[in-house]
Amino acid sequence: MSQDSATAAYGQQVITACAVVNKFINGKPSIxxxxxxxxxxxxxxxxxxxxxxxDYGENPEDGLKRELLEELGLDVTIGSLFAAFTYINEIKGSHSIELLYFAQAKEGSEPTVNPEDHSGLLWVNEDNINLVEQENGSDDQELPYLKKSLRILNNYESIKLG
Incomplete structure (x- = not known):
């Protein structure tokens, strides 16, 4: 059974998988x-x-690939599991476990907006990450992981170039 963020799941645990889709734009890691x-x-x-x-019985990586295709038309290669955290979704009445994976778009695959799901897309880097914090607030639970992933990608590029 497919779910969305508003489908009632009172007292249940829900697993979500999200992607740190990254690429270098003008020499800077962007997510x-x-x-x-x-x-x-x-x-x-x-x-x-x-x-x-x-979905029930679905591998998290497969679910993530499916969700990115459905919502953004984006075909990705899934990398390492990066982080996990939990939160209560008051709308669903559920406890969510969110898994974050590094990912990269496959060659020729570009994200597009499906207006039922999203109103826009933004590539963030160390120069504009403040836009997410201003919009979402400093208590956004994904924000520390977004910042940490940028630091990791910056260090990776330094190591690669060094």
């Missing part, structure tokens, strides 16, 4: 964030790492 549609009941108009709910 794709999507702005949730204003019509969404859960976190409307907020920036998020793209992804979604893992």
């Amino acid at each position: 794709l964030v999507a702005k949730r549609a204003a019509t969404k009941k859960f976190l409307p108009g907020k920036y998020e790492l793209p992804g979604g709910h893992v």
